[in-house]
Amino acid sequence: MMFSPSRLSTLQRMVHEQLSTASTPAARSRAQRFLDEEVIASPGFGDCPFDAGSVWEGTDSRARDRYHHGFLFFGDWVKTILADDTTQVRAARAAVGIVETWTKLHGDQAHASDMAYHDETTAQRLLSLIAIRPAIAAVLPREDAEVLAPLMSSTAALLARQEFHAGSNNHGMFQDLALLYWSIVADNPHSNHAEYYSLAMSRLRRYFEASFTADGVHVENAPTYHLMVSRQAKNVMDLAVAAEHTDSAFYSNLIRRAERYATHALMPNGTYPPISDTQQNEIAKSGARGVFPGPEFLYATTQGLRGKPPQEKTLVLPDSGYAIYRSAWGDPDATYAFFSAAYNADYHKHSDDLSFFLHSGGIDLLSESGPYSYDYKDPFSKYAYSQFAHNSLVVDGTSLPRTDGRADRVSLRAVEERADGFTVVGTNGRYDDVVHERTVEVREANGKPLFDLTDEIISTSQHSYQLLWNLGTEVSVVLHGQGFELFRDGLKVMDLMVDADVPVTLALREGVEKPRPLGWRFPKFGQAVPAKVVTVSFNGQNTRVRTKIRLSDFSYTERLSPADPAWSRHSGEVPVNYLFRPGASARGREHLAVVFSAIHQPGDFTYNYKATVDEVDISALYILDDFGDQGAYYHSDHRSETIYRSVQALILGIANKHGIEASKLVAVGSSKGGTAALIHGMTLPFGRIIVGAPQTRIGTFVAGPHPNILQFMAGGTSEQDIEHLNGIVQRAALTAGSIPRTSILVGANDHHLRGHVEPLLDDMASKGLPRPAVTVLPDLSHADIGSVFRFFLAANLEQFVSGKGEEALPYIISPGKSPGSVRLKVYAPAGTRLAYRLYLDAEVVAKRGYADRQVVVFEDLAPGRYRIRVYLQAPDGTEPTAFTTRWVGLRKV
CATH class of the missing domain: 2.70.98.70 (Beta-galactosidase; Chain A, domain 5)
Structure with missing residues (x-):
């Protein structure tokens, strides 16, 4: 005998306490299903009819076959139908019948199904039988001796065979645990008690020594397996302590080291992350606190309700390969x-x-x-x-x-x-x-x-x-x-x-x-x-x-919402975000303004001039340049032109979808948006381009204030990279089949005039390309361009939709301050003389002759609809031009 009767009794009690059994109402209901319907019910695999043992025929689920061949469903029986006087005998006979049927069908290993003698499944079968046997033996001792005991004995002998041992992994661990438990609970006298006990303990020691890293982490790559194996190590430690085995100190040290990782790996919500084969179950309900007795693990599992927090928020384990951070302990919302x-x-x-x-x-x-x-x-x-x-x-x-x-x-x-x-x-x-x-x-x-x-x-x-x-x-x-x-x-x-x-x-x-x-x-x-x-x-x-x-101080300014149905995403070579708004009338829906945006702060991507364009009866396509951290001129990513092609594919796709002819497409934008409007307006068959202060030498412009854009677009910041970007607009102009009518607004005080607009005019003239119409306004810097360009844009979009095609100056027309008056302000180039004709519907009701005035007020007017025809006489003596404003209404006072 290995142990004294009292010590053996203690060890046997500990074995049965360590075995997994359930006593919940759900477990009782599953167990009862077999007595009532001969159905093996489980939370993971549903209802499986026993059907005289056909449940053990191989399926497409190894996990399900393991559950059935390992008799794991007996875990629902021990503390429910086998502990109930009203069902005890029926349950015991049913359990014996299950074991007897399995033995007849699969007792011969040579003719058994694949999973019947799977290494770990075989161990689980013995563990399940060890758990259920006392209850059966108490009411059916003969059946126990004739059916259960022989199968358990032969299974133990199989587990002891070296060629059947799974090796240094958790499958082998379960085999040795089953063998260890059997060596303790098997009937006396048993000639293999000491042999099995010694073999199991030596194998387990070797396994646990090899299966944890120097950091104290189980090697099987998943936190839940770390916890599961640590639980089994704790079980062996408890048995070793009770048996006064020499390995007690080894296991005590192992559990102490394993507890640190088990604590830090827990997420703030009390589960482990889904790393490798980890299933996310709430650890506080799993009995894990009995594995690690320390106050820090208790704090982690109770989310700060009990115990004490670890001193460190981070854990770096180079030998194991893990690095873990949390912002706070005890806070379920922590990072x-x-x-x-x-x-x-x-x-x-x-x-x-x-x-x-x-x-x-x-x-x-x-x-x-x-x-x-x-x-x-x-x-x-x-x-x-x-x-x-x-x-x-x-x-x-x-x-x-x-x-x-x-x-x-x-x-x-x-x-x-x-x-x-x-x-x-x-x-x-x-x-x-x-x-x-x-x-x-x-x-x-x-x-x-x-x-x-x-x-x-x-x-x-x-x-x-x-x-x-x-x-x-x-x-x-x-x-x-x-x-x-x-x-x-x-x-x-x-x-x-x-x-x-x-x-x-x-x-x-x-x-x-x-x-x-x-x-x-x-x-x-x-x-x-x-x-x-x-x-x-x-x-x-x-x-x-x-x-x-x-998670705060975000890289992206929040502009788009996933709940906003207005925004769409075009899946081109690279996806492109856009917003499309159809025109209000049939004529408006026949025309499309493609709006390109200017440079904003890094991470802030939005549209420009939406309020202005929305006031005009025209369909509008607002495209986001949310490439890089500050945009890419709708063109390049490290010299790749996938953005450029994707934007063009979007424009053509929208135009085709809504039946809009190429001649009725207008590209608009200012600054960077104006540059993009030139690039795409010249290379696609647009009918019109309307831009403000564009950068036609992109590289030179971004090299100073926006080297991040230069780096993103060109892939570097060298002179060659600058020159590559400088040539984008010129190359677009040269490769265009035809140049649509183009209007450019720029300020006389804006460095874009000499640095970008005039070089573009010279390049186009040297190549015999049509010269854009350029409006240069006095006292206007680049910082001011947006405030005036919106009027320029609205005026010329109105001309475009109306079909007149006249070149308009920026203007503001509105009812005057005094009743019965109309006020017009025109932003005109220096030296321009202006004349005005006021129309009430189709009738001319007032005139103003040529003068250098840019603000005119017509008073004492009757209620009605008014607009003004504006005549422009340039200082160089060229033929005067004209354009007509939108209507403005005066109500009866």
Whole structure:
């Protein structure tokens, strides 16, 4: 005998306390279903008819077959129908019948189904029988001796065989736990007691020594498996202490080290992140507190209600490959980040190397799919294991395998650890021709976390790359050219902006099933929920991508809302955000103004002149230049013209969709918007261009105040890069089939006149191209252009829609201050003489002769509709021109 009777009794009691059984009403109901209907019910697999043992025929679900062949459903029986005097005998006979049927069908291993003798399933079967046997033996001792005991004894003998042992993994651990428990609870006398006990304890010691890193983290890559294995280590420790085994101290030290990671890995909501095979269950309800007795783990599991908080908010474990940050302990809305550069074992490993997970405000922001099932053939399972389900790098459209024996090529290096964050570098060299290094810097500013990631990709050849950002299911997204914003219930919660040294394309996917799954979340085993994923795609050899993630002090000014149905997204070579508004009348809907925006502050992308254009009866297309961090002139990303082509495809698509002829398209904008209007207006078959103070030498202009735009558009800031951008407008003019009638407004005090407009005129004249009509206004600087251009734009749009095609000056017409008066102010070039004719409907009712006046007031007018014909006499003596204002109404006083 190994132990004294009293010690053996104590150990046997501890074994049965450690076995997993349920006593909830739901467990009772599931167990009762078998007595009433011979149905094996489970929360994970639904109802499965026993059907004389056909339930054990192989299915397409390894997890379900494991559940049935391992008799795991007996966990519902022990404390429910087997503990109830009214059902005890029936339940015991039913249980014996199940075991007897299984033994007849699968007792011969050579002819059993695949999962019947799966390594870990065999162990679970013995554990289930150990748990249920006392209740059966109490009422059916003969059946126990004839049916249960022989199967348990033969199963133990099988588990003891070295060739059947699964090895140094958690499957082998369960085999040895079952063997250990059997050595303690088996009937006396039993000749193998001491042998099984010694074998199990020595195997378990070797396993636990090898299965935790030097940081105290279990190697099977998932926090829940760390917790599960730690629980089993604690069980063995308790038995070792009770048995006064020499391994007691080893297990005590192991649990102490494992507790630190288990505490920090917990998210603020009391669950573990869906890393690798982790299923997100509330840890406080799982009995985990009995595994780790420390006050810090208690604080984490109770979300600050009990225990005490850890002193550190960060945990960096280079040997294990994890770096964890949280903004605060005990706050369920705290920010939590988990970076994984871990390949510690093949078991439960996903292709999640260098994946970054972010949770804040009680929801996942940057998430992962979580596991779907253990059936490696299922498309969803393959997806869950693949890189596409994680926030990392995919090369040439093919995921790395789940495992490949290249664990030594994945590592984490700590650069700096601080009280408010860390800087770490993860390396993934598992690719054949690529090394991916991801630097993650976490720091706080004014108590708010900031996240900056740098992806260095090194290769000897060209590849196509994708960085993926899987989003939480509770957020909506607004996508931009180089980033995106996340919203929850209309409130912005995060944005992400990318800065790459190559052209990139962002796309949004959700719930894709073919040709392969993309954009899915698996909250529970077998449950699939569509989830958004943003792909950042680019080509190159050695490339660098910087990613800025902000939860406050955002990179993007909030302009667009995902709840706003007015905004649309064109899926071209690169997606383009736009707003389309149809004209009010049939004539208005026949014409389209394409409006390009000027430069705003970094991250602030919006439209210009919407109020002005909306006052004119014309369809309008407002296009966002939300590329880079401050726009790209609707043209270039590191010299790639995908933006330019995508914008043109959008314009043509809208025009074709609404049946608008090319001659009735007008390109408009000022400053950068004017430049874009020239570029696209000249190269597409537009009928008209109306611009204010454009930059025709883009490189020279942005080199000083906006080197970020120069860098983004040209890929550098050298003189060659400046000259490349300087030639964009000129190249557009030279390649145009024909130049539409173009009107340019610029101020005499604006450096754009001599630096940009006059050089354009000279270039066009030298090439024999039509000269644009240029209106130069005195005392007008570039800062003032918008305030006057809106009048210039409205006036010339009205001319364009009316079909008269006259060149209009900017003007303001309105009822005068005194009753019965009309006031007109015209912004005219210096030296221009103006004459006026006032019309009441079609009748001329007043005139003013040529003079240098730019403001005229007509008084003592009857109620009605008035407009003014304006005549312009230039100082150079050229033929006078004219244009007509819009109508203005006077009411009866």
